[in-house]
Amino acid sequence: MKVLGISGSLRAGSYNGALLRIAGQRLGDGIRLEIHDLSAIPLYDASLDGEVKPEPVRTLLEAIASSQALLFATPEYNYSIPGVLKNAIDWASRPAYASVLANRPAGILSASMSAVGGARAQAHLRDVLAATLTPVYPSPDFLLPMAQNAFDDQGVLQDEAALARLEPYLRGFLDWVIAHGR
């Protein structure tokens, strides 16, 4: 099974990128996390969204189409998701209700530098994914608060409590994906 990991942060040293990589190491045998970098995706322009789409968009669409599930890790920017992530979803969302995102199961993680950061971004992401008919794993939000204290300099998660919450989240997510039957 291939799970496509999508981080809403382009930042070098991103905590969300690090969280995705750690999740990828814990998915279990036979399940591969491929992380897709959104940095080359142009700003959405409907006049470029024809038969032949920009090459980075085609690559994104192929990566989504060849995955059994999506795993997002998103920061919260001004109480919502980063424009980078919304922009990529907008590209992937056409044709409406019949895009590569439709009926493709997704999980959501977030890391932030505050105690409650990420919760509002996750709520917004769930709303956006409702528009694309992307089912989201029905679970309490997986939030990694105070991320600046949770990782060491190599991006290894040192927060044992967070790891102890991540494992059951991923197990439940994968069971749900398999039950979803994609």
Ligand SMILES: Cc1cc2nc3c(=O)[nH]c(=O)nc-3n(C[C@H](O)[C@H](O)[C@H](O)COP(=O)(O)O)c2cc1C
């Ligand atoms: C433009 C901008 C807006 C932000 N807004 C919020 C916010 O609303 N809530 C929050 O908890 N953190 C906010 N932050 C802090 C980010 O959550 C924090 O920088 C986080 O580490 C970014 O994720 P990353 O490490 O994956 O890049 C904001 C950061 C930026 C750059």
